[in-house]
Amino acid sequence: MVLSRRGSGSITLPSGQTMTIHTRTHEEEDLPHATKKTMADHLRKYDSLFTLTPQRMRMVVEAFKDTLELGLQKPQQPMIPTYVFGWPTGTEIGDFLAVDLGGTNLRVCLVNLQGEGKFEITQAKYRLTEEQKQDDGQKLFDFCAECLKTFVDTNLADDNGELSLRPGETLPLGFTFSYPCSQERIDHGVLIRWTKGFGAPNTEGRDVAEMFRQSLAKYKLPIALTALINDTTGTLIASHYVNPRTKIAVIFGTGCNAAYMEKVGDIEKIKSLGIDEDAEMAINCEWGAFDSFEHEHLPRTKYDIIVDETSNKPGEQAFEKLISGRYLGEILRLVICELIDEGVLFLGQETYKLEIPYVFETAFLSLMESDPTDELLMIIGIFTHFFAVETTLAERQFFRALAKLIGRRAARLSACGIAAIVSKMGYLDEGCSVGADGSLYNKYPGFADRVHEGLQDIFGDKGKNIVTYHAEDGSGVGSAIIAAMTKLRKDVGLYNHV
Ligand code: BGC
Numbered sequence: 001m002v003l004s005r006r007g008s009g010s011i012t013l014p015s016g017q018t019m020t021i022h023t024r025t026h027e028e029e030d031l032p033h034a035t036k037k038t039m040a041d042h043l044r045k046y047d048s049l050f051t052l053t054p055q056r057m058r059m060v061v062e063a064f065k066d067t068l069e070l071g072l073q074k075p076q077q078p079m080i081p082t083y084v085f086g087w088p089t090g091t092e093i094g095d096f097l098a099v100d101l102g103g104t105n106l107r108v109c110l111v112n113l114q115g116e117g118k119f120e121i122t123q124a125k126y127r128l129t130e131e132q133k134q135d136d137g138q139k140l141f142d143f144c145a146e147c148l149k150t151f152v153d154t155n156l157a158d159d160n161g162e163l164s165l166r167p168g169e170t171l172p173l174g175f176t177f178s179y180p181c182s183q184e185r186i187d188h189g190v191l192i193r194w195t196k197g198f199g200a201p202n203t204e205g206r207d208v209a210e211m212f213r214q215s216l217a218k219y220k221l222p223i224a225l226t227a228l229i230n231d232t233t234g235t236l237i238a239s240h241y242v243n244p245r246t247k248i249a250v251i252f253g254t255g256c257n258a259a260y261m262e263k264v265g266d267i268e269k270i271k272s273l274g275i276d277e278d279a280e281m282a283i284n285c286e287w288g289a290f291d292s293f294e295h296e297h298l299p300r301t302k303y304d305i306i307v308d309e310t311s312n313k314p315g316e317q318a319f320e321k322l323i324s325g326r327y328l329g330e331i332l333r334l335v336i337c338e339l340i341d342e343g344v345l346f347l348g349q350e351t352y353k354l355e356i357p358y359v360f361e362t363a364f365l366s367l368m369e370s371d372p373t374d375e376l377l378m379i380i381g382i383f384t385h386f387f388a389v390e391t392t393l394a395e396r397q398f399f400r401a402l403a404k405l406i407g408r409r410a411a412r413l414s415a416c417g418i419a420a421i422v423s424k425m426g427y428l429d430e431g432c433s434v435g436a437d438g439s440l441y442n443k444y445p446g447f448a449d450r451v452h453e454g455l456q457d458i459f460g461d462k463g464k465n466i467v468t469y470h471a472e473d474g475s476g477v478g479s480a481i482i483a484a485m486t487k488l489r490k491d492v493g494l495y496n497h498v
């Protein structure tokens with residue numbers, strides 16, 4: 001959108017809301033000097049709270065690395081063996097369905113794998129309501145099955161509503177379920193805990209693959225859930241399918257996490273299964289849980305502590321709460337509320353709209369950082385339209401600087417996670433590509449550059465050997481490739497891990 005100095009424009013936010021911006025230039029450039037100075041003083045305080053020095057980053061990386069190592073030994077999360085064996089060969093072909101239950105939407109895809117890195121995808125998206133995220137788990141899976149049925153009827157059935165399947169034949173489905181699940185095999189997974197604000201009861205501690213199968217049966221769908229996968233694992237496989245230099249996949253979206261390929265012989269906790277030690281298996285790091293409960297290593301501010309303590313899962317997902325899209329807006333809102341309470345901001349104005357938790361979307365931080373106008377008209381629009389408050393230029397500059405501090409810290413901490421895997425696996429000298437996906441990575445201005453800058457702060461010049469790039473769609477295409485890989489293994493009699 002182009003903003004004129006005067007007039008109006010509109011923009012659609014990720015939440016689907018449309019914001020009309022009236023670019024009223026309430027000229028206050030000549031604010032009293034004292035006000036400007038106060039905002040600058042405040043900024044200095046937040047600058048020191050939210051800035052991570054290279055030295056501090058290296059300390060985080062070391063602790064992170066230890067956690068990764070330990071996770072491979074202990075039969076508890078994080079570092080979840082996924083039973084996805086090795087890289088795709090490019091020979092995976094055929095039609096596969098994928099259902100992707102992410103943090104915000106539900107997506108159903110039909111992926112036609114054509115081999116050698118080529119594919120076609122047809123998909124439909126369904127928005128999940130906040131109620132559905134908190135309602136009974138089986139109902140959530142029923143909704144997934146219902147959407148899948150609608151999709152299959154629309155895209156696969158003939159004019160008589162029939163699928164052209166041989167008797168007893170089923171369509172293979174990859175189910176991307178992006179929450180921590182402990183797996184004993186590829187088509188099974190016990191939900192360890194909900195993340196990203198989900199709280200559907202009767203689901204934690206249960207095999208979600210089995211729950212989804214029950215829902216598929218309710219809708220009489222001739223579909224076989226072949227693989228239960230995490231979005232990071234899907235991203236790892238899909239990215240490698242098109243770019244074999246990829247060794248790590250990361251998601252920076254509503255949640256955050258990473259996956260990489262490990263030698264089976266180095267996954268101590270599954271040694272007793274007797275799997276060929278030279279085989280490789282993808283590991284879902286579930287790194288969002290790094291430093292949870294103990295809070296020894298991460299630089300948490302008091303705002304982060306409030307975010308944590310007021311969340312539906314206090315103590316958990318400590319790393320994720322500093323980084324992911326679900327929380328960045330809330331962190332900034334808490335700083336604003338503190339300054340309102342201190343009488344620094346919006347004196348004499350009604351601020352109740354800003355006092356509601358999570359009203360300040362992370363998309364606002366992106367918009368604030370990318371505001372191209374000198375007067376920061378976009379920021380005027382955000383504050384007047386959504387919160388009915390007027391801002392001075394000094395305040396707007398302050399908000400933009402604050403967004404930058406919070407966004408930059410998220411990116412630098414993300415770099416620490418990537419650096420820990422790189423360093424553990426010895427990828428630095430040779431270099432590697434990191435497939436990255438998620439709204440924060442894709443839409444937040446400068447996020448990738450800040451991650452790269454962070455990697456150089458940690459590793460020096462060699463940090464340039466590690467390059468992130470926009471990954472292939474892991475939750476759809478990756479899920480299908482994994483379903484295909486699993487089918488190929490089954491066809492040669494390798495059902496589970498042997
Ligand atoms: C979940 C991960 C997921 C990540 C990104 C986190 O909250 O625990 O399983 O990969 O979000 O979607």
